[in-house]
Amino acid sequence: MLFRYSEMLLLWTHNLDGTLVGFQDPVADHWVDGKYGKALKFNGTSSYVLIPGTPLLDLEQFSIAAWVKSTDFDRNMFVFEKTTNNIINTQYNLFFEDSGTINFRMNDGGSDFVSDRLHESARSHPSMSDQRRRHER
Known part of the structure; x- marks a missing residue:
């Protein structure tokens, strides 16, 4: 990018x-x-x-990398989102919760899958942010 x-x-x-x-x-x-x-x-x-x-x-396989520097986490904030017809939470997104936790969400037309931890099929690269470890998903 x-x-x-x-x-x-x-x-x-x-x-x-x-x-x-x-x-x-x-x-x-x-x-x-x-x-x-x-x-x-x-x-x-x-x-x-x-x-x-x-x-x-509209991807079936992809890798995500984001470099984000935030000064506060006072609300949920999207890093990016792919929508259907501009409706949020309809495909996939990467977002911070107000607690500072980073999440990746996918929706396949049924229920949401929200990841707060890595799964066996996922690979991660640890990164540092605000002196705390984060994971790219």
Whole structure:
């Protein structure tokens, strides 16, 4: 994934364009120095990157990696979500609970599967965040 400041594009393997939503003008103020290059700074309530729905993201197998730095966990917050017809919790998402716990949720049209621990078929790479161990799922 690569965010380009000048073009406001989100580039994936499939070259899907993303749109910045909920950012006040000037948008340039929301780009901050990251460890390598620039990063987007979200306000935690109404700013996000919207990628239009596409069957290209209806995946059966995938890997997830996210680099998130949060200053607080005062409410549940999505890192990302894939929806059906813009209805939340209809496909898959990665989110923080207000306790700071990270969860991955999948919904296959029946009941939700919410993971708060790794399963035998999952592989993890431990990472550090706020001096606490987290797992990528």
